[in-house]
Structure formats: structure tokens, C-alpha cells
Amino acid sequence: MGQASATTGGLNRWLPYRIRFEPRMKEVPAWYPLAVTIGAIVVALFLGGILISLAGGDPLRSYAHIARASFGNLGVFSDTLVKATPLILVGLGCSIAFRMKLWNIGAEGQFFLGAFGASAVVLTPLLPPESPTWLFIPVCMLAGILAGALWGFVPGFLKARYNVNEIITTLMMNYIAVAWNNFFIYAVWSEGGFQMSRMFSRSAWLPRLADYAREVPLFRGLTVHLGLVFGLLAAVVVWYIVYRSRWGYEIRLIGDNPRAAEYAGINIRRNTILVMMLSGALAGLAGMSEITGVVHRLQGSISPGYGFTGIIIAWLAKLNPFAVIIVSILFGALILAGREIQPSGIPKMIQGIILVSLIASDFLLRYRVRIVRLVEEA
Amino acid sequence: MQQRMIWRLAVLMVIAALLLAACQPQPAAPAETAAPQATEEAAPAAEEVAGFQIPAIQEGKFNVAMVLIGPHDDGGWSQAHYEGLEYIQQNVPNTHVAYIENVPEGADSEQIFRSLSRKGFNLIFGTSFGYMDPMEIVAGEFPDVTYIHISGFKSNETNFGNLFGAMEVMKYLAGMLAGARAKMDGNPKLGYMATFPIPEELRLGNAIALGMRRTCPECTMDVRWINTWHDPIIEKEASASLFDAGAQVVFTGADTPAVADVAQEKGKWGVTYDWYGSCKVERCLTAPYWNWGPVYAKITAGVIDGTYKPGWDYFDADTGSLGLFGFMEGQELTPGLAELPPEVIAEVKDLVAKSLAGEFTRFDVFAGPIKDNQGNTVVPEGEALQQIDLDQFPEMGLGCTYCMKWWAEGITAELPDTGN
Numbered sequence: 023m024g025q026a027s028a029t030t031g032g033l034n035r036w037l038p039y040r041i042r043f044e045p046r047m048k049e050v051p052a053w054y055p056l057a058v059t060i061g062a063i064v065v066a067l068f069l070g071g072i073l074i075s076l077a078g079g080d081p082l083r084s085y086a087h088i089a090r091a092s093f094g095n096l097g098v099f100s101d102t103l104v105k106a107t108p109l110i111l112v113g114l115g116c117s118i119a120f121r122m123k124l125w126n127i128g129a130e131g132q133f134f135l136g137a138f139g140a141s142a143v144v145l146t147p148l149l150p151p152e153s154p155t156w157l158f159i160p161v162c163m164l165a166g167i168l169a170g171a172l173w174g175f176v177p178g179f180l181k182a183r184y185n186v187n188e189i190i191t192t193l194m195m196n197y198i199a200v201a202w203n204n205f206f207i208y209a210v211w212s213e214g215g216f217q218m219s220r221m222f223s224r225s226a227w228l229p230r231l232a233d234y235a236r237e238v239p240l241f242r243g244l245t246v247h248l249g250l251v252f253g254l255l256a257a258v259v260v261w262y263i264v265y266r267s268r269w270g271y272e273i274r275l276i277g278d279n280p281r282a283a284e285y286a287g288i289n290i291r292r293n294t295i296l297v298m299m300l301s302g303a304l305a306g307l308a309g310m311s312e313i314t315g316v317v318h319r320l321q322g323s324i325s326p327g328y329g330f331t332g333i334i335i336a337w338l339a340k341l342n343p344f345a346v347i348i349v350s351i352l353f354g355a356l357i358l359a360g361r362e363i364q365p366s367g368i369p370k371m372i373q374g375i376i377l378v379s380l381i382a383s384d385f386l387l388r389y390r391v392r393i394v395r396l397v398e399e400a
Numbered sequence: 401m402q403q404r405m406i407w408r409l410a411v412l413m414v415i416a417a418l419l420l421a422a423c424q425p426q427p428a429a430p431a432e433t434a435a436p437q438a439t440e441e442a443a444p445a446a447e448e449v450a451g452f453q454i455p456a457i458q459e460g461k462f463n464v465a466m467v468l469i470g471p472h473d474d475g476g477w478s479q480a481h482y483e484g485l486e487y488i489q490q491n492v493p494n495t496h497v498a499y500i501e502n503v504p505e506g507a508d509s510e511q512i513f514r515s516l517s518r519k520g521f522n523l524i525f526g527t528s529f530g531y532m533d534p535m536e537i538v539a540g541e542f543p544d545v546t547y548i549h550i551s552g553f554k555s556n557e558t559n560f561g562n563l564f565g566a567m568e569v570m571k572y573l574a575g576m577l578a579g580a581r582a583k584m585d586g587n588p589k590l591g592y593m594a595t596f597p598i599p600e601e602l603r604l605g606n607a608i609a610l611g612m613r614r615t616c617p618e619c620t621m622d623v624r625w626i627n628t629w630h631d632p633i634i635e636k637e638a639s640a641s642l643f644d645a646g647a648q649v650v651f652t653g654a655d656t657p658a659v660a661d662v663a664q665e666k667g668k669w670g671v672t673y674d675w676y677g678s679c680k681v682e683r684c685l686t687a688p689y690w691n692w693g694p695v696y697a698k699i700t701a702g703v704i705d706g707t708y709k710p711g712w713d714y715f716d717a718d719t720g721s722l723g724l725f726g727f728m729e730g731q732e733l734t735p736g737l738a739e740l741p742p743e744v745i746a747e748v749k750d751l752v753a754k755s756l757a758g759e760f761t762r763f764d765v766f767a768g769p770i771k772d773n774q775g776n777t778v779v780p781e782g783e784a785l786q787q788i789d790l791d792q793f794p795e796m797g798l799g800c801t802y803c804m805k806w807w808a809e810g811i812t813a814e815l816p817d818t819g820n
Contacts, residue, residue: 097518101511210628216598217627221533232541243514243541317507321530326508361500362455363513 043389055340055387062383063376070372077368084363091362092355100231100244104316106347106354108133108308108325109245110253112332113339113346114260115304121264121341122277122297128177129237129305130329131199132170136306137313139169141219141320144226145211151223158226159248162314163307170306171299173199178298182291188298196329207320218321227266228315249311254347261343263300268351273297305329326357334377408506455498456591457520462704464488465521467512467652468501469528469655470630476655476674477629477690481550483675484692491697492704512538517542523703525550525696528629529598546710551600553712553791553798561710564600565695565764568607568790569717569755570688570724571651573748574671575611577686578649580744581669583616590621591642591650593659596628597816599791599804601653605709607765608651609808615744622647623813630655636662643668649685669736672725679725685736687725695721714787714797718758727752739804762790772806 071081092102105208113127119126131382140162143149149161177191211219231244264270276290284290308328317324335353338344353373360369421454457463466485470478482499489497500516503509509531516524517538523546526535532552539547539560547560555562575590582588590612594601605623612619622645635658642650643662649669654657656678659670663683672678672687679687695715702708715721726733727749737745754760766789768779779785785802792800807815 098515101515104511216529217596219531243518245511245514312507316510319533321506323504323506323508323530326504358511361503361508362515 032057038395039393040395042394045390046388046390050387058383058386059338059380062379065383066372066376066379069375069379073371073375074368079368080385084368086364087357088359088369091105091359096240097243098358099312100246102351102354102358103246103250104325104354105324105357107249107253107315108265108312108328109331109335109350109353110310110347111256111311112328113247113303113335113350114253114256114343115301116307116332116336117339117341117343117346118260118264118273118304119297119301120277120336122273123280123294124178124181124294124297125189125303126174126177126192126298126301127189127333128173128195128199128307128329129301129332130174130325130327131192131306132302133312133325133329134196134199135173135201135302136166136170136309137320137324138199138206138309139165139167139306140310140313141206141211141222144222144314145219145320149226151225153225155225155229157226159228159314162226163252166306166310166313166398167303168306170309171303173306174300174302175295178295181298182294189315203320204322207322211320219319222314226314227318230315245316247311247315249308249315252307252311253350254361255345256307257343260304263349264343269293269296305332308332329375331357334373337377338380402518406420430561435682449650455500455516455519455521457498458496461494461496462492462700463521464495464497464523464525464700465685466497466499466525467503467509467516467526467531468499469503469505469530470501472501472653474497474630474671475657475678478527478655479677480675480690481525481692483780485525485692486694487693488684488700489694491693492700495700496705503528503531506534510534513538513547514541516546523548523700529567529596529600546708548699548710553796555711557709557711559710561713563695563699563713563715565690565715565722566717566721567688567690567722568603568765569760570722571604571607572611572765573724573727573751573755574686574688574747575608576615576653576744576751577611577740578608578651578669578671579612579614579616579619580740581685581736582612582619582648584740585648587646588616588619589647589649590619591639591645591647592623592653593635593642593650593812594625594653596627597625599793602804602807604653605811606804606806606808609810610765610770613808613810620810620812623807623811625816626654628654632656632658635659639663639670640666657681657684676725676728679734682735684725684734686727686734689723689725691721693725694723695719716758716761717752717755720756722755724748744769766790771809773809773811775809776806778802778806778808793812 074081074084091098093099112133115129116126118157143162143165149158173195177188177195180186180191207217215222220373228248230247233242235242264273272288272293276288276293280290312324313320331353335346335349339349356369356373363369405616455465466481468478468481472482473479485497485499488495489792500512503512505528513524513534525548527550529551532549532554535547535549536554536556539556543559545559548563550563552562578590582590592605592608594605609621612621622642624642626634626638635652635654635656639662640651640657643666649671650659650663651671652673653747655674655806657672660672660681660683663670664681669683669685671685674689676689699708726737751760763784766785768783769777769781770779773780779802786799789802789804792798793805794800794803805815807813
């Protein structure tokens, strides 16, 4: 025994206890995942607080500032929702792919393609610039959704047909998407030599609350746009698909137990392609909503990494479509308030810490922690 | 079902907690910092909240905000602007300044400008080309706030103005020095690491080439486009590529002093840009730089007393806001310059003095005869480019005569394809 305590490290010499991890045999109670998630966020905020202190800041006041800068009044709350809008759509796209254990890391590229598709409608132009808004919106949506779905189809098809790892293909296709957009803003739609397209005609903009400021003075300066409604509706649709439809049942079954799904006669290949396309379509819709609702032109920096943040959001929401909305708003707030904190960088690290804590906390759902007395063991 | 209920409850709790935090009374930080700042010391320019710099206004003062594309201490473009901001704080009475750094161009910046305006800042500087349209939009929403955009070409002539300076004068003089250096080293080749194919970058490249040909008629200049204003890695790689292709002296159009660092490794020469402190290493030949303080202070004072009218403001060296490292008051020649023929140094010194006196301006740099690198005469003898030619391409349709879409004689690169 003396030998054993020497190899398991110095702690044993001081404590008569040992920590053991045992795989869980039974389902955890319903409250448990929630408690673990909240615990993980608390731990993350605590670690973030240490980081802020090390950088010479006051954690509590920094957090209070983050809250004030993103929920403090109607104007900033509107800005938070604007930031949350693409995150909701991208998060939903990621969550439905992850539900089937398809690791779509390509939402960023699908977002860019969606933005491209919507821009093509305005800039090619597929519709004359004087077309009415009611025509522009559905056509741009369709173009964005199709372009995003196409970007999801390719890795989905490769996975279904040739079993190519979708993590690699989706990741690599992000770079192609960005380069594709760059080609168009540098060479095709460049305005007077500058690396951005011309501004979209007003009728191709998604309506914003601020547009109605004349009738409702309260809306002055509020930039929340129709894309938010897309996001909320999409959450309902995704929820219905996943929890209420036959297709959703297949998706969940494939995700949980592909072998059982196969025995049940479910077509895994077809579902792989369809789910990747749906996932890409949602990210593409996010790109469309951002480009017609916020940016109003095609240019280089249209995403501060929405596609990657969507991955975090899907995880944090435990793949639940309605939780995606809430988590997106919280992340929108963090991005928004984070911009104000100088030096920049600290808020990004907090985001990262939250993700790592969360993924680590998953361990607690699958394993029990037991503290055993050494004497007992001996 | 039960699990979802719990989730919803939890989410409501989190939001409630954030709302509560949001409604907390403002921390007393402004009161703490207000007293020392009244003495206008050279202390940190922006006020500190919770240990971080968070832009907030101070009641009763004239509040100035600045939006930066890079870090405020990037050793180049953004740092030069940031020091201009500090200069305002120290030289214009009753002002309070704040900044936001690392703001990407495009939609993100629009939200930042709107947020600063909402907070009540009186004057907002945007220091990157891509902030132009967002600033124009926000300026329409907040008529009481004045917006000054650096570089670019738009103004609404009421509260959104354009500001830039004749850096081409200093680039021309640096071109003279670089040409002389390359000639002396027996390798008559220069390199220009340019950012984006926009009129500004063509104008500055042409100014370098014209200066180079003045001291070294056999010299040529190669060009690399890096399509970024600020990327230390890409800047390093592109400068290495220019040196490897045979360049003796490389100029940068981007923000960091990467060219000089690479020149140090390669035993060649680099010409940095933007900030007087960027020319530190031995192999840095010189640096044309911005000294925004005096211009910013003048504009701020003018906006306070209502005498400054936003429009198209293009300043020359006589404002004191342009510099050439090694030649300004209190500076010494760098080692690389000290070895140059004394007549070249004397000529540049003379031109620097004239430029500071307003006798040598951008129109003297771009005075005919000027030939392009295809052998065509761009500007005939006895004529000069006009202001509109300096920052316009023909396709912008604003009526330039000669425009800036040409490469000067000696540049061994093709014109970038800029579409339409």
C-alpha cells in the first residue's frame, strides 16, 4: 500500500481520502443537468473574475457594466437583440445538426454564402432595384437559404456517400466561402475600386423599428429588424421538427443510437444530407438577415465569428431551440458590452471560459464523483 | 415537460439577475476621477470604470470619443491617433476624451457609433476608411453630434466631415531618401507594401516613386497588395517577399513597423509609417508620420465655439501635423540616413523646411511633367493634379480630370483590377 500512495501523488500522504470517478449507471434526475449547467456558468464567471482581477479590473463592477451596457435601456437592448438575431439562426442550425451528432463546424461559411445569395439578388441584379420590399424579402430569403443549404449539402453528401469526415469538410469550406465572397467584393461588385459592393436599394432592406419612428416616437434609433422574427419563427419550426415530427424522431434516434436506427429501417444517408442542408439553410438565413437587415451591402467584415459562436450557443442551450434564443440574447449582450471594455479581448476570453467549463461539466453528467476513504478501500 | 419548465424558470432568473444588475446605481467612479482630471495632467486619457477603460461622458465637459481600427498602442496608425486624442485632452480646456479600440469596419462599427452618440458624446472621430458609411448613417440620426471621418471621401457638410492630410509630401521626401540609399548600396530597387487598391494607396505609392526618381533615376519599385490595414503576420510575410524579390528599401502602407523588423533580419532597409515612434531599429531608414494632435485640437476647439464647419478638410505640412522622422525638431538622422550623400540630406532638409512653411505642398509633388509606367504623359509640363485628382478614380464619377488611376514611371507592377 505504501507503494500505491507514492504513485498516486503527494495528496494521499496528507489526506486519507481519494477522489474516484465512476460511470453513471442510472439516468440522472431532471434537475441535475440544469444545476450542473448553472454551476458551470458560475465557475466560468468566477474564473473570468480572476482573469479580470489579474488584468487589473474589478470583476463585480465589470459584470455590472456588461449588464448595464446591454440591458440598461431600450436602445442598448435593441442593439443586443440585433446582435442576437444571427446568433439565434446560426445556433438553431448547429443544434439540429448536433442533435444527429453531425458536427457542422461550417456555419460561418454557410452564413457567408447566405449573405452572398441575398446580395446576388440585389446586385446581379435578379430583381430590378425598384421592386417592392414585399418581393425583395422572400426572394432574398430564398436565395440565402438555398445558398446556405448548398454549402451544407456538399459535406452532407460527402459524408453520406463516401463517409468523409464532416468536421474537416465543413471547416475547410468556411475558408472557401470567405474567399468566394472576397472575389466578388474585390473584382465583380466592387464599388469604384473599394472592397465593398454598392449600398442596397432601400427597398431591399429588412424593415427596422426605427423606420416607424414617425408613427411611434419610442422606436427612434431602434435598429431591431425583421430578422429577429425569422429567428423566433425558426425556433418554433425547429422545435416542431425535432420534438413533434416523425423526421425529428428519426434524427434523434440516429443521434442517440445509429445502429438501432439502422435496424429500424431509417435511411441514415438521406437524413445526413437533409440535416446538413437544413443546418446550412438556417445559417444561410442568418447571413441573409444580417446583410439585408444590418449591413445593407456586401463587404469583407460581415461576421465577428457568428458561425463559431453558434456552436457555443447550441451547446450552452443543450440543443434546445427555445434555450437557443435566450442564450443568443445573453451572448449578444456579451459581444455588445464586450466591445466597450478596453482593452478589448477580455470579453472574448470570458466566452471561451464559459464554453470550456460547459464542455467539462458534461463529464459530471456521465460520471459520478465519489470520495472514498483510503482505509475503506484497503 | 418538467425539465423544460425548470429551464424556463432558470432562464427567467438569469435575465432577472442581469436586469437587476443593470438597474444598479452608477458606480461612483466618475466622481473619483473627476477631481484629478480637472488639473489636466498627462494622466490616462479615458476615464477608468472598474479598472477598465469604458467610454463614458462627463457632465459639464465637452466629450470627445475616438473609434480605432487597431489597438491604441499598435505602434503605428492607431497609436498616432490615440496620441492625438491625448493631445486634445491636454490642450483644449474643459474636454473629456475616451476611445474604443479594435473596432472592425462595417456593421459592427455602426452600432459603436450609435452607442457613443446615445451616450452623449459631442464629437466623435472615426479613424478608418470603412467607418465612412456607418458614420454618415449615424450622423443623420444624431444632428447634435459632430462626426469627423479620417480618410474616405464623404461629408454631409453639416455634422459629418471628412479629414485627411497630405502625407504624399512626406512619402515623396522619404522616396528621395530611399532612392539615394538604394543607389548608394548599388541595388536600385525599392518595394512598396500597399494595403488596398484605393486612390490613397496609389497616390502615396506614386509619391514615393516620384521622389525616388528625383534622387535615383535608374531606380524601380515593386508593389505587393496585402489587403489589410493591420495584420502583423501578413505584413511580415509581404515585406520578406519584397526583400526576397530583390528590394533594397521597402515602404509600408500598413500600420505596424514590420518592414523595419524584417529589414533588420535581412540586412536591408525599411521605411515605417504612421507614428514617430515606429522607427526604432537600426535598419529603419526613416518614417513619414502623422502628428494628429494640433489638427485635432484645432477642430475640437472649432466645434466647441462653432467656428469649424465639417466638410472636406485636407491639411498640409504647415499645420504641424505631418512629419518625417529624422528631420523634425529635436530629432537626429538615423544611422542609415547619416551615411547618405550630404547634398541629398541638404536637399531634403530644405524641402522639409519649405513644406513646414507651406511653400512645398502636395500640388508641388504632383506637378507636371509626370509620366506613367506605360510611357504616357499623365500630367503635362506646367500643370499639376488638382485636389479632386488626388483621391478619385474615374469610375467614381465625381469629375476628376487626371484622376489617380495610374502608376508613375519606375513602378514595375500592374495597376490593380478594381472592377467596373
